[in-house]
Amino acid sequence: MTEYYKSEDLDKFGDVAKHSPELFKKFIDWYTSALEPGKLTKREKVLIGVGVAHVIQCPYCIDAYTKSCLEEGMSLEHITEAVHVASAIRGGASLIHTLQAHNAVDRNSL
Amino acid sequence: MKFSEKVISVKKEPLTALESKILQVNLGYICNMSCKHCHVSGGPTQTQSMDSETAERVLRAVVDNPFETLDLTGGAPELNPSFRMLVTEARKAGRNVIARTNLTIFFEKTMEDVGEFYRDQRVELVATLPYYLEDSVDRVRGSGTYKKSIEVLKRLNNLGYGMGSPDLPLSLVYNPQGMFLAPPQNILEIEYKRELHERFGISFTHLYTILNMPVGRFKEFLSRTNNLDKYRERLASAFNPETLDGVMCRHIVNVGWDGRLFDCDFNQALGLTASSDGPQHIDDFDYQALIGRRITVDDHCYGCTAGQGSSCGGAVT
Numbered sequence: 243m244t245e246y247y248k249s250e251d252l253d254k255f256g257d258v259a260k261h262s263p264e265l266f267k268k269f270i271d272w273y274t275s276a277l278e279p280g281k282l283t284k285r286e287k288v289l290i291g292v293g294v295a296h297v298i299q300c301p302y303c304i305d306a307y308t309k310s311c312l313e314e315g316m317s318l319e320h321i322t323e324a325v326h327v328a329s330a331i332r333g334g335a336s337l338i339h340t341l342q343a344h345n346a347v348d349r350n351s352l
Numbered sequence: 353m354k355f356s357e358k359v360i361s362v363k364k365e366p367l368t369a370l371e372s373k374i375l376q377v378n379l380g381y382i383c384n385m386s387c388k389h390c391h392v393s394g395g396p397t398q399t400q401s402m403d404s405e406t407a408e409r410v411l412r413a414v415v416d417n418p419f420e421t422l423d424l425t426g427g428a429p430e431l432n433p434s435f436r437m438l439v440t441e442a443r444k445a446g447r448n449v450i451a452r453t454n455l456t457i458f459f460e461k462t463m464e465d466v467g468e469f470y471r472d473q474r475v476e477l478v479a480t481l482p483y484y485l486e487d488s489v490d491r492v493r494g495s496g497t498y499k500k501s502i503e504v505l506k507r508l509n510n511l512g513y514g515m516g517s518p519d520l521p522l523s524l525v526y527n528p529q530g531m532f533l534a535p536p537q538n539i540l541e542i543e544y545k546r547e548l549h550e551r552f553g554i555s556f557t558h559l560y561t562i563l564n565m566p567v568g569r570f571k572e573f574l575s576r577t578n579n580l581d582k583y584r585e586r587l588a589s590a591f592n593p594e595t596l597d598g599v600m601c602r603h604i605v606n607v608g609w610d611g612r613l614f615d616c617d618f619n620q621a622l623g624l625t626a627s628s629d630g631p632q633h634i635d636d637f638d639y640q641a642l643i644g645r646r647i648t649v650d651d652h653c654y655g656c657t658a659g660q661g662s663s664c665g666g667a668v669t
Binding site: 285309312313314315316317318319 | 539
């Protein structure tokens with residue numbers, strides 16, 4: 243992690259509550275509930291988490307969800323597959339915007 | 353909070369030993385491998401090894417008392433000169449024998465027949481395989497270890513181990529490949545069985561998930577990478593009071609290579625002997641005096657009480 247993103251800051255997440263404790267509590271309650279096993283297992287949820295973490299390129303989330311994957315018995319093979327799924331969707335989302343370019347070309351052409 | 357205080361806060365009394373059915377014996381730290389997670393820092397250059405006189409006393413202790421099982425560990429227990437005597441005599445006396453094997457020992461000189469020896473003696477095998485993928489295993493145990501382990505597991509299956517016979521159980525041990533907790537044992541067992549069978553046709557009996565203790569070579573790694581406090585905090589934060597009934601120290605007596613008595617193999621690696629209220633050496637062995645002894649605890653004990661718990665037989669909840 244660069245000097246801007248410091249690993250130890252992840253442990254200070256609670257400091258965010260300082261200036262708005264009620265909103266932070268609502269976030270933590272929501273976050274915790276969303277990660278609880280439900281129709282999806284904890285394993286499935288942390289795999290989603292690691293995929294999303296990479297797509298949003300959050301260093302803290304990548305650290306946290308990689309570790310969660312390891313604690314669910316998964317390896318770099320699992321993590322890499324999940325990142326490919328998320329990245330492919332991210333890539334596809336960019337690629338499909340080519341159609342906007344097609345439309346723009348049509349609008350601006352004879 | 354210190355582990356001893358944590359126990360008091362939950363149980364209102366210190367941890368004490370129940371009646372032990374298992375005598376666990378560490379035959380020494382000599383090993384053909386130098387795994388990064390080893391709590392006794394076992395390896396080829398170690399010299400600690402149980403002598404024959406001590407081994408004879410161990411045999412007397414297991415045969416003359418109501419132990420059901422002799423659990424042999426190391427290092428590589430097979431490398432101790434008294435190993436086969438202990439197995440053979442304990443089996444003759446009707447005791448179950450567990451051998452904790454690193455699998456690669458099968459490739460060492462004079463070990464060519466160790467698989468057949470195990471089968472003939474009906475020894476229960478508990479084998480180290482920290483994960484079912486090559487990269488993960490070799491990273492912890494050294495390059496080439498995985499391929500050797502797989503070959504030995506196939507050989508053991510051919511001998512009948514892990515194929516459903518209650519006489520020939522073969523269990524595998526998962527260790528986290530770093531400073532994180534173990535996954536749920538029941539879920540990982542299903543995955544191990546599927547992966548090892550699909551990839552190599554290998555079968556086994558049970559999977560035991562065991563946590564890495566901040567002891568020995570693993571502690572050196574944590575200290576070197578400035579992660580010792582962080583890992584200890586992780587273990588303490590995952591304390592699960594439901595593990596306290598099942599932790600192994602309450603159910604076994606551990607004998608070190610030098611004959612000293614301990615509550616578990618981790619205390620043995622740390623030199624924390626059994627309570628001075630009772631016998632502390634195999635020379636003074638007294639089965640009844642060991643029942644109810646106060647367990648010697650320190651903060652590494654959080655490693656056995658984190659999450660689903662961790663023992664020689666895997667998760668305890």
